[in-house]
Amino acid sequence: MDNPSPPPPFKLSGSELWPSVRAGLGVLLLFAAGLWVARQYAEPLGATLAEHSAMGIAVFLVSSAVAVLLPMLTNLPLLPLAVLAWGPGWSALILLTGWVLGAGLSFVLGRHAQGAILRRFPSVQRHAEIDRLIHPRHRLLSLIMLRMTFPVDVLSYALGMFSRRTTLLENLASTAVGGAPFAILFALFPTLSGNAQWAVFGGSLLAFVLYTAWVLRRPEPASPPEGN
Structure with missing residues (x-):
């Protein structure tokens, strides 16, 4: 009996990538606005947050989870304020915990409320073949890489709805591991000097542009030979 051939590589088009690019740019602008507010009003904001720690x-944790549940929202503008109040370490931990909670809830909703989600967010349908991006022998590693390249507020819904082989535990673990570098980077960013911030921003932008160019220029998957 012939061994089943591996699934063909998945290719994204520019139109499929654009929503993620647009959302990422919006998040960066909001994050920059939050950073400016935290710097301009550091003393009164720090005193207020210390009184209501x-x-x-609770607000930062819940908003981090809600930002994953609702793709149109983000709480990253609050992160510079969190760093101001609790430091980068605790802020990164709270942010990541919220992401994991939100990813778990999104996965469960995707698994049990597929029809309602498709009616509310029909664009999720374009990820119906998400299993093609998951290597059958390296599932967790594939999920971690997806977590680091896909929008965090879309992937868990897509996995819950369209990937019957992915478990809730795999989704939570990949979120924790794949999201940790971003949570740490976001939390450390407000503590850097202006020049260092521009260097990190420029390096991240260059990496994203190179990755996007690589995705768009990948060859179309070859058609399997007939008669096998």
């Missing part, structure tokens, strides 16, 4: 942590 528990409430501030």
